[in-house]
Amino acid sequence: MNFDGLDAGMGEYSPSLHGTLDAGLEPSMDPHLNPTLLQAVELDPEGLAVPVPEPVHLMEGMFSELHSVVSEVGIPVTATHFDVQEEMLWMGNHRGHVTSFFGPTMGRYSSFQVHSTDDIRHIQSLETGVLFLSKCNLKCFTRGGLVMFDYPMDEGADMHSLLMTDNNTLLMGGLQNYVVEMDLNTVQETQKFTVEVPGVAIMRQTSRFFFCGHTSGKVTLRDLRSFKMEHEFDAFSGSLSDFDVHGNLLAACGFSSRGLNGLACDRFLMVYDLRMMRAVTPLQVHVDPLFLRFIPTYTSRLAIISQTGQCQFCEPTGLANVADIFHVNTVGQLLMSFDVSSSKQALAFGDSGGCVHLWSDAPEVSFNDYSRETDFALPCLVDTLPQLDWNHDLLPLSLIPTPLTSTEPLLSDWPTALVTPSPRRAPPVDPEILRTMKTVGFIGYAANPRTRPRNQVPYKIKDVELEYDNYNQVPESPIGRDEEPHLYMVPKKFRKVTIKYSKLGLEDFDFKHYNRTLFAGLEPHIPNAYCNCMIQVLYFLEPIRCLVQNHLCQKEFCLACELGFLFHMLDLSRGDPCQASNFLRAFRTIPEASALGLILADSDEQTGKARLGRLIQSWNRFILTQLHQETQEQEGPQAYRGASSSRALRPGVKTVRNISPQ
Numbered sequence: 001m002n003f004d005g006l007d008a009g010m011g012e013y014s015p016s017l018h019g020t021l022d023a024g025l026e027p028s029m030d031p032h033l034n035p036t037l038l039q040a041v042e043l044d045p046e047g048l049a050v051p052v053p054e055p056v057h058l059m060e061g062m063f064s065e066l067h068s069v070v071s072e073v074g075i076p077v078t079a080t081h082f083d084v085q086e087e088m089l090w091m092g093n094h095r096g097h098v099t100s101f102f103g104p105t106m107g108r109y110s111s112f113q114v115h116s117t118d119d120i121r122h123i124q125s126l127e128t129g130v131l132f133l134s135k136c137n138l139k140c141f142t143r144g145g146l147v148m149f150d151y152p153m154d155e156g157a158d159m160h161s162l163l164m165t166d167n168n169t170l171l172m173g174g175l176q177n178y179v180v181e182m183d184l185n186t187v188q189e190t191q192k193f194t195v196e197v198p199g200v201a202i203m204r205q206t207s208r209f210f211f212c213g214h215t216s217g218k219v220t221l222r223d224l225r226s227f228k229m230e231h232e233f234d235a236f237s238g239s240l241s242d243f244d245v246h247g248n249l250l251a252a253c254g255f256s257s258r259g260l261n262g263l264a265c266d267r268f269l270m271v272y273d274l275r276m277m278r279a280v281t282p283l284q285v286h287v288d289p290l291f292l293r294f295i296p297t298y299t300s301r302l303a304i305i306s307q308t309g310q311c312q313f314c315e316p317t318g319l320a321n322v323a324d325i326f327h328v329n330t331v332g333q334l335l336m337s338f339d340v341s342s343s344k345q346a347l348a349f350g351d352s353g354g355c356v357h358l359w360s361d362a363p364e365v366s367f368n369d370y371s372r373e374t375d376f377a378l379p380c381l382v383d384t385l386p387q388l389d390w391n392h393d394l395l396p397l398s399l400i401p402t403p404l405t406s407t408e409p410l411l412s413d414w415p416t417a418l419v420t421p422s423p424r425r426a427p428p429v430d431p432e433i434l435r436t437m438k439t440v441g442f443i444g445y446a447a448n449p450r451t452r453p454r455n456q457v458p459y460k461i462k463d464v465e466l467e468y469d470n471y472n473q474v475p476e477s478p479i480g481r482d483e484e485p486h487l488y489m490v491p492k493k494f495r496k497v498t499i500k501y502s503k504l505g506l507e508d509f510d511f512k513h514y515n516r517t518l519f520a521g522l523e524p525h526i527p528n529a530y531c532n533c534m535i536q537v538l539y540f541l542e543p544i545r546c547l548v549q550n551h552l553c554q555k556e557f558c559l560a561c562e563l564g565f566l567f568h569m570l571d572l573s574r575g576d577p578c579q580a581s582n583f584l585r586a587f588r589t590i591p592e593a594s595a596l597g598l599i600l601a602d603s604d605e606q607t608g609k610a611r612l613g614r615l616i617q618s619w620n621r622f623i624l625t626q627l628h629q630e631t632q633e634q635e636g637p638q639a640y641r642g643a644s645s646s647r648a649l650r651p652g653v654k655t656v657r658n659i660s661p662q
């Protein structure tokens with residue numbers, strides 16, 4: 001609550017008015033304060049040098065600052081409110097912007113604009129959303145910031161406070177001469193009570209009365225049903241700044257009028273006994289009170305807060321003690337708003353510099369006794385994905401995970417009406433097998449006649465399909481291709497392409513016609529080219545590629561070295577075919593390779609006698625063993641046997657050699 005009429009009066013205070021108190025209120029002098037809790041607040045460096053007697057952590061019953069955050073620098077915080085459903089603190093500022101913070105660490109939860117120009121004057125949390133009152137609008141937003149409703153007031157309204165009277169009803173008062181009762185279910189005005197004294201700036205409720213604090217300095221007590229005035233306390237001659245009710249006591253602070261000089265803050269709190277409906281002895285306090293609130297623990301403790309950030313606790317019946325004062329370090333800014341959590345464990349102060357200060361007296365602070373779980377936004381999926389460089393030509397797109405779920409249908413799914421599952425008919429058993437089969441018990445045994453390649457099924461299931469196939473009429477290669485009748489059934493994409501060399505040799509052949517990717521192929525027209533397929537498999541196994549590309553040694557014929565060079569060529573080629581001839585030459589010199597029969601004679605290759613399926617398996621076993629040995633050797637001392645060789649070394653290897661015992 002902050003009404004414009006007061007600010008003018010507040011400006012007239014000279015700092016000397018409370019100069020005597022400030023001296024004793026340096027933050028470092030206050031034993032309740034722990035410097036580690038004040039990290040976010042600027043402290044006087046000289047004050048910090050004074051040794052704090054003992055680092056006091058949050059002590060039960062003593063308030064210290066937990067955190068302070070800025071929402072918008074320089075924009076005054078005109079309303080603060082502890083959410084009564086969740087562990088959240090809300091603040092609204094002078095420009096109609098609202099921010100919420102979660103928990104004692106004040107992590108930012110949501111932040112949104114409620115009104116384009118008007119300041120937020122009152123915030124009230126509900127079960128489903130949060131109400132924000134501005135001069136002539138009542139808006140309701142979800143905690144995440146979606147509009148639930150926007151209720152514009154009558155012309156000329158200047159609303160200042162709202163009060164929830166039950167779950168669905170609220171009262172709104174302001175500088176106009178009426179108080180509006182509204183039903184939140186229908187978002188409609190249900191009643192309008194005229195008030196005798198206009199300017200209802202603060203409203204409170206007990207089981208007996210509505211209490212209305214008027215800007216004129218009066219507090220009126222009204223009937224809960226008819227809203228008729230029952231009693232009136234003329235608390236201050238100037239204006240009322242705050243009041244609170246607890247049990248049988250009503251305490252109020254405000255301003256007295258001082259003749260022509262305007263208003264002066266009254267250091268006496270007015271206290272009323274509601275049993276007798278009369279004032280008891282006023283309570284003198286040591287700060288200029290602007291806000292006051294009962295924070296009952298075992299007694300009816302009262303917190304009194306000044307605009308400069310001093311806060312004093314006292315018993316409404318006893319004497320105030322100077323030792324019970326603490327100071328909110330606002331760095332020179334004035335406090336504009338104040339709220340107490342429903343658990344009474346936390347205090348929030350909003351200042352004119354846009355900062356919200358959270359204070360607490362409990363180490364494990366909770367704003368409410370039974371808070372609901374807060375819904376957090378799901379983490380953004382995009383943030384968890386690896387960064388991909390789209391300019392990279394060889395980037396495997398498989399790095400992008402497909403968000404496939406088994407439950408959701410895909411756009412490419414066939415409609416169920418068109419899908420009929422039908423088992424694939426097993427091909428008939430070769431009559432040769434049946435002829436040679438011997439039956440033992442009920443199991444038949446026969447030798448494999450090897451009339452068909454492994455894992456292959458003929459394309460031609462029906463004779464009809466032959467008529468459709470006329471691919472062989474169209475030569476795809478610029479030079480044309482052999483007419484091989486056994487290729488008729490293989491789809492065009494998968495047919496073997498035989499390169500026909502012209503006079504110019506390889507240079508004349510357009511490989512881009514067949515390979516538009518940037519992945520290089522290996523030329524098959526060299527001896528032992530059967531290894532090409534496995535070489536390419538190894539190339540795409542990243543650990544192996546890294547291993548051989550990081551390997552370099554002195555041996556004359558080293559398969560790891562040659563494979564590393566070949567992979568390097570494949571990296572550089574950008575789609576042009578490479579020859580594995582250097583690698584294959586080294587391969588032929590390895591005695592184990594010949595011993596295992598991995599070196600094919602030219603005749604074997606041409607006649608197609610070689611059992612390539614079996615051969616490539618042996619080759620794979622051999623190459624993996626060989627690579628393992630060669631890379632192991634490099635790590636041991638034997639790798640430097642040929643150190644006299646003239647072969648160039650990478651700098652890293654050279655250093656290792658220099659420090660070796662040789």
Ligand SMILES: [Zn+2]
Pocket residue numbers: 551552553554555558559560561562630
């Ligand atoms: Zn090597």
